[in-house]
Amino acid sequence: MEQQDRRTLxxxxxxxxxxxVAFQSVGLMKLKLSYRKVPDQELKEIYRKSIHELEHNLNELLKxxxxxxGYQGRDDDDDFxxxxxxxxxxLLSLSKALVRNLSVAITETATPALRNVLTKQLNAGIKGxxxxxxxMYRNGLYPSYDLGRLLGNDIENAQKALRMKY
Known part of the structure; x- marks a missing residue:
């Protein structure tokens, strides 16, 4: 069996x-947008540390x-x-987390009535x-069938999140 080039993911x-990267970029933007509104200094410090940790994570992952x-860099003509x-x-991140959390909860449920409610919510979450x-796909915000553009969008969003002031 031939060894693959380990420099390529x-x-x-x-x-x-x-x-x-997509999840952490959106999270970082949300934290930075909320930072000034946090009234408690101790909580604000936790936000600040979380912001720095996410910035560090993104800088490491972007490398x-x-x-x-399929990575081709970013097309600057794309009017995202x-x-x-x-x-x-x-909203996409929230819906993914909801589906995952409901799926796990169903596997821990012994009560049939609760299982039925969670299953109903899971099906609604999948539709959501x-x-x-x-x-997002129709509006060019999630080019899921074009890996190069998808990765380019990730980089653009991550860099925007990193540049945001808070």
């Missing part, structure tokens, strides 16, 4: 990298993008709508995820 780890299969993309990405994904 595998497809599955590239997709995990994408999910991590792997040039090694990703920042605010719409941020809000849509935030489909709605926001389709919206």
């Amino acid at each position: 595998a497809w599955h780890e590239t997709l995990e990298l994408h999910e991590l 792997f993008y040039p090694s990703a299969p 709508r920042e605010d719409v993309g941020f809000y849509a990405g935030d 995820h489909e709605r926001i994904f389709n919206y």
Whole structure:
């Protein structure tokens, strides 16, 4: 069996990298937008530390993008709508987390009535995820079938989050 070039990321780890960078970029933007509104100094300090940790994470993860299969850099002519993309990405992250959390909760449920409610909510969550994904895909905010553009969007969002003041 031939040894693969370990300087190139595998497809599955590239997709995990994408999910991590997209999720942390939106989270970082939310923390920075909220920072000034936090009234408690101790909580504000926790926010500040979380912001620095996410910035560190993104800076480390972005270094792997040039090694990703399909990465072509960012097309500067793409008129990505920042605010719409941020809000849509935030809703997509929430819907993914909801589906995951409900799925785990169902596996821990022994009470049939609760299992039925969680299953109903899971199915609704899946439909909600489909709605926001389709919206993002139709509007060019989630080019899921174009890995190069997908990774380029990640870099743009991460860099925007890193540049934001708080």
